[in-house]
Amino acid sequence: MNLEPKPATVAGPEQTFTGRVWFDVLCGAHPESAMRVNRVRFAPGARTAWHAHPGGQTLHVTQGVALMGTRDGTVLVVHPGETVYTPPGEEHWHGATPDDFMEHLAMWEDQPGNGAVWAEHVSDADYARR
Known part of the structure; x- marks a missing residue:
């Protein structure tokens, strides 16, 4: 058993996010474990780019x-x-509504060479569908 130190909060990179996004890695520092968990905080209107996870x-x-779109x-x-x-x-995106902050836990299994597959940024038209 090991008490894990809290890593620093990191800003989401512009290549994979639109708007201001911050995340904390809660689980994912151990190469022998495929479990990944991030706490992700989105400013109003912020969202991920289109992406898919090979393991869901x-x-x-x-x-x-x-807001979560397919x-x-x-x-x-x-x-x-x-x-x-x-x-x-499944290609998808997720983010905050235009008027409110949003926080979620993102959980997935990740093996070496089997990470998220990122695509283009979500258009304003795709984001506005609701």
Whole structure:
């Protein structure tokens, strides 16, 4: 058993996020474990780029209201305490509503060479679908 030190909060890179985003790595420092958990905080209007996880991803909203979209045009409105599972390989995005901050826990399994596959930024038109 090991008490883990808290890593510094990191700003989300412009290549994979639109707007201001910060994340804390809660779990993911051990090469023998595939479990990854990040706490991600989005400023109003901020969002990820399109991406997919080869092993799927689970998102649990803890504060604010989230928007989560898929390539077929579906956009879910997700409230605190609600959880969304994205199946392996499904391209999606997630972010805050235009008027509120949002925080979620992002959970996925990651093996070497099997990380998230990032695509283009989400257009304003795709973001505005609700």
